[in-house]
Amino acid sequence: MKVAVVFNEVNPEIYETPKRSPKKLDFKPVFDLNTLNPLYEYELIAKSLQKSGYEAYTLNIMDSIQHFIKDYEKNKPDVVFNFVELYKDQPRLEMSFTGLLELLNIAYTGAPPMALGTCQNKNLTKRILGSLGIRTPRYKIIKSMNGSFRLGLKYPLIVKPAWEDASVGIENDSIVYNVDALKKRVEHVFNSFKQPALIEEFIVGRELNVAVFGDKNPIVLPISEIDFSAMPDNLHPIVSFQAKWDPMHEAYHKTVPICPAKLSDEIRQEAERMALECVRAVNTRDYSRVDMRLSGVDNKLYVLEVNPNPDLTEDAGFMRSAKHAGYSYKKTIKMIADFAYERRLNSSVNKRSL
Numbered sequence: 138m139k140v141a142v143v144f145n146e147v148n149p150e151i152y153e154t155p156k157r158s159p160k161k162l163d164f165k166p167v168f169d170l171n172t173l174n175p176l177y178e179y180e181l182i183a184k185s186l187q188k189s190g191y192e193a194y195t196l197n198i199m200d201s202i203q204h205f206i207k208d209y210e211k212n213k214p215d216v217v218f219n220f221v222e223l224y225k226d227q228p229r230l231e232m233s234f235t236g237l238l239e240l241l242n243i244a245y246t247g248a249p250p251m252a253l254g255t256c257q258n259k260n261l262t263k264r265i266l267g268s269l270g271i272r273t274p275r276y277k278i279i280k281s282m283n284g285s286f287r288l289g290l291k292y293p294l295i296v297k298p299a300w301e302d303a304s305v306g307i308e309n310d311s312i313v314y315n316v317d318a319l320k321k322r323v324e325h326v327f328n329s330f331k332q333p334a335l336i337e338e339f340i341v342g343r344e345l346n347v348a349v350f351g352d353k354n355p356i357v358l359p360i361s362e363i364d365f366s367a368m369p370d371n372l373h374p375i376v377s378f379q380a381k382w383d384p385m386h387e388a389y390h391k392t393v394p395i396c397p398a399k400l401s402d403e404i405r406q407e408a409e410r411m412a413l414e415c416v417r418a419v420n421t422r423d424y425s426r427v428d429m430r431l432s433g434v435d436n437k438l439y440v441l442e443v444n445p446n447p448d449l450t451e452d453a454g455f456m457r458s459a460k461h462a463g464y465s466y467k468k469t470i471k472m473i474a475d476f477a478y479e480r481r482l483n484s485s486v487n488k489r490s491l
Contacts, residue, residue: 138191138192138215138216138474138478139191139192139193139212139213139214139215139216140183140186140191140192140193140194140214140215140216140217140218140474141193141194141195141196141208141209141212141214141216141217141218142179142182142183142186142193142194142195142196142218142220143195143196143198143205143217143218143219143220143221144175144179144195144196144197144198144220144221145197145198145199145200145220145221145222145223145224145234146175146176146197146199147199147200147226149176149197176197178449178450179195179220180195181451182218182449182470183195185466185467185470185471186218186470186471186474188467189467189470189471191471191474193218194212196208198221200224200225202234202237205237209241209243214243215244215478215481216244216245216246216474216477216478216481217238217243217244217245217246217477218245218246218473218474218477219234219235219238219245219246219247219446220446221234221235222303222446228257228300228301228302228305229254229257229300231253231254231257232250232251232253232254232257233250235247235248235249235250235253236250242481243481244477244478244480244481245477246423246446246473246474246476246477247421247422247423247424247445247446247473247477248420248421248422248423248425248445248446249420249422251420252419252420252421252422252445253445253446255419255420256302256419256421256442256443256444256445257300257301257302258299258300259297259299259300259335259442260276260278260299260333260335262419262442262443263276265418265419266415266418266440266443269414269418271411271414271415271418271440272411272437272438272439272440273439273440273441274337274338274339274340274430274439274441275290275291275337275338276290276335276336276337276338277289277290277335277336278299278333278334278335278336279323279333279334279336280333282320282323282324282327286316286319286320286323287316288336290336290337290338291338292313292314292315293312293313293314293338293339293341294312294313294319294336294337294338294339295307295311295312295313295336295337295338295339295375296311296313296319296322296323296325296326296334296335296336297311297326297334297335297337298326298329298330298332298333298334298335299332299333299334299335300330300332300333301330301332302442302444303378303381303382304376304377304378304380304381304382305330305378306326306329306330306378307375307376307377307378308377308378308379309371309372309373309375309377309379309388310322310325311373311375311377312339312373312375319336322334323336340430340432340439340441341374341432341433341434342430342431342432342433342434343362343398343430343431343433344362344363344365344374344375344376344428344429344430344431344441345360345361345362345363345398345400345408345428345429345430345431345438346360346361346362346363346394346426346427346428346454346458347360347408347409347411347412347426347427347428347429348360348361348424348425348426348447348454348455348458348459349412349413349416349421349424349425349426349427350423350424350459350462350464350469350472351422351423351476352422352423352476352479352480355413355416355422355425357408357409357412357413358455358458358459358461358462359396359397359398359458359461359462360396360397360398360400360405360408360409360458361394361395361396361397361398361454361457361458362394362395362396362398362399362400363376363392363393363394363395364392364393364394364395365391365392367391367393368388368391368392369387369391372387372388372391376392376428380392394454394457396457396458396461397461400431404431404436404438407438408429408438411427411429411438411440412427412429415427415440415443416443418443419443419445421443421445421446422476423446423473423476423477424446424447424449424455424473425443425444425445425446425447426444426447426454426455427440427442427443427444428440428441428442428444429441449469449470449473451466456469
């Protein structure tokens with residue numbers, strides 16, 4: 138089987154190792170300061186597939202659909218391992234690339250177009266989950282600074298861009314305690330992201346990452362918790378953009394994962410049930426992650442996000458849960474590619490039978 142590991146990095150040179158040493162930090166780091174190079178991660182996935190006996194290579198489409206089609210016509214991969222997230226710097230076009238793969242009848246990994254589009258729209262996702270009785274934080278969508286900011290929500294609130302993922306736009310200042318701070322942060326979202334603002338009641342409590350693995354019969358992997366106990370008083374206990382992606386920021390080193398999370402059987406089982414309901418509701422597949430908060434006030438679980446195609450870096454959340462379930466990195470990557478290949482085979486058989 139031939140697998141193309143396809144991604145979209147328009148400026149790959151920005152990941153070159155800097156000639157100067159990073160600045161001196163005023164805190165003690167917990168994790169390695171070397172920023173992970175995503176180009177290396179894609180190569181690592183291709184090499185892992187090669188070790189499983191597959192013919193695999195990486196392809197950077199660099200914002201060019203023509204570049205992908207030319208490669209496909211030349212190499213005819215059996216499966217596209219899809220890592221295309223941004224296209225023309227627009228997150229909402231993430232679903233469009235998978236739409237192209239559907240039109241061309243090309244097998245690909247991860248979520249289909251509608252699932253990607255749904256999860257990109259936080260308002261729509263919350264409405265779908267709410268219609269099924271799945272608990273999410275109470276919220277409002279604000280599209281203009283001209284309306285009333287008396288929202289009927291209980292402070293503290295968290296302000297997010299309505300159409301982003303990967304914690305984009307979520308920073309320490311996203312948590313607000315009064316209407317003046319709320320207006321300021323909403324205006325920041327409008328100016329910086331050119332999209333509506335999602336205002337949620339901030340759930341004070343424990344943060345859980347619930348990984349779901351599989352296609353037709355998905356399973357829940359061991360639940361991971363983000364430990365905020367080392368977070369300094371000046372930083373809110375949230376997984377901000379800096380906590381995820383900036384190794385020079387203190388939040389990156391003070392959001393420490395614990396897997397498996399220490400939970401009662403009752404809470405663990407409820408989290409597993411809710412996660413499966415979520416992925417079925419929005420139709421993600423192969424590998425997903427549902428982020429939840431366990432409230433310290435009412436001891437109830439609240440779904441924050443449903444994440445299709447989460448980070449597959451070897452030490453990232455999904456792979457951490459897979460490892461604790463007994464799946465090696467190599468085996469997990471191979472199984473994800475196999476899910477896509479088998480899906481296309483089954484589709485072809487079903488069409489012939491008609």
